[in-house]
Amino acid sequence: MKTVTLTINGQAVTVNEGTTVFQAAQAAGVFVPHYCYHPDLSIAGVCRMCMVEIEKVPRPQISCNTVATEGMVVRTDTPKIKDTVKGVLELHLINHPLDCPICDKAGECKLQDFYQSYGLYTSRMEHEKVHKPKVQDIGTIVLDSERCILCTRCVRFTDEVTHSNELGIFNRGDRSELRTYDEGPLKNDYTGNLADICPVGALTAKDFRFQQRVWFLDKTKSVCTMCAHGCNTAVSINSSTKKLYRVEPRRNPEVNQSWICDTGRWGIHSLTENRVATPLKNAGGFLDATWNQAFSEMKRAITEAPEKTLVFLSTAMTNEEVVDVCQVMFALGVKNFSWLVDEAVVSETQPFDGILKHHDLSANARGTAEILKRLGLTNLGMKAGIDKVKTQPLSQVVAVGLDAAQGPLWVEVAAVIPTTTQSFVHATNHHPSFEAAKWVLPNTTSFEKTGTIVSALARVQKVNRILPAQGLARDSHALAWGISRGDDRSVPSKERAKTIFESSIQSWFCPGEKFSQFNEMGVAL
């Protein structure tokens, strides 16, 4: 591709032909203030904040919509530009209500940020501000037209990404107002992104509204495990209360651009409700028990009849957990392994809606299948596995690593539990269909463990531990370790995951990657 070389603030930058001045500045590490520009949306050029001075052009130009040409000399730090940006910002703030104390965006609002760095003027506004409707319920999002600065990011999002076109700017001049057509609600599956891309507090997510001030939150990079796509996320928790507040998309052009679906974003609540807190033993009804009892009973049951045991591997487990569980079970003599997936959709590699959503809810089906192959174990397949239990060649079931994200699949597994002599279910949440199980053991959710997974796009990505395990929950590493010993000794799960990663996963899937500094964008398989 042809390249052009231009100078930005005295620094020479070489970029591909067709790149805008804004992107060239970003490549050179020069920050240009902006509201309407978004890397994954079309260019609108309406906010006028990204003004730069270009040599031989008499007036400041918007950098987001100016194509870089050979020999261009661009400056972003001249007094003229500073004055221009300040003026534009003043215009944006003329009718802004400045209700920061009650605005949920405060702390991550671009108006606040740019006022601090480019504004700092005293208001010259003498007239009453224009008032527009506040707190409008448009489905999952609350719209405040008064705070809107008309950057049209949300309008472009519903137009270009979801193609649902619910939002528009109505009227002209200072009466311009963001609204949904026919005052209807938002009707797409990606509404949460609107709150993310809104640079001000005009669109706020109902789910997060007033829950926590953003400056109390710490973000950790991770990966969504609610379906097979593996969208990159940044998860916010309050580090002092250890409470999960929100999941936001993390930009990865190869996987999810800057978006995440509403299921992945707000499904976290179903993962935290109704958790199994302690190991439960079934003796006519569930009684609290200890891990020690659970492990010794599991080891005995498996060693007594390994040929009659079927291990269901949840595809929500990380690669390291799968290796750990398989190796321990194999060492005890178990030869029957089956994964837990919806086999009708597991081969789906692209999102069915053309954006991000998959029918396949298993976060790591690809990794599980691949690992079983590498370890030389046969994957019976879900249907065959269930049939074998029904027709009785197998009479013991150990279901490992069940995660609420795959809740719909639990019913099928649970249906065969009554036909078994003994069954052990390791699951995050309670489910009525586990009633016949002999033991129900608490599992950690994907927010409570560290490891790599392989998404449907054949990408190895790392899930990071964000919260401590809830209650007495243990991940599958601890389970495997406990079963192999038959008693409850503490196990450093993270170290175990690291050892397994370094001994096998690394060479199989992602040579050269380190466990503790895994490429945050993931690597292609």
Add this chain to the structure above:
Amino acid sequence: MSGRSLRSRSYLWPIFIGMWITARHLFFNLFHMRCLPTIQYPEQRRNYSPRFRGLHILTVKQNGDIRCTACMLCATACPAACIHITADEHPDPNVEKYPREFNIDMLRCVFCGMCEEACPVDAIRMGPGYELAGFDRNDFIYTKDDLVKNGNNTLSHVTHH
């Protein structure tokens, strides 16, 4: 023992000295009542400076509703982390946000007044109250209602928002 004199051993002289000092003060005070540093609390009370930083009060709006908008700036500024606010959606869209719960743990509070300074709407002030007593620790967690009562429905200076 044998080294000490009879005067020393009998303690009479030191007792006499002590009683003399007590008696001197007694008679001085009897004739100079105005110089007494003590007051007859609780019938008599001292006047504190209006700038005294005592028990917090929450102010109210003209309509009697709590002024606080639950912006959390006081909780953010608080060096003792003693302010606990739970915000919620107000049914009136013009109010939008209000504190469903507003608790101050007075045992943790250091009465520095940073909350008062951080408040953008004059909702929290350090009041004149200084009587802080209770029978158990829960008595020292002042709720929203306690704090409004502390201020006797003081009106906030801020009328916008």
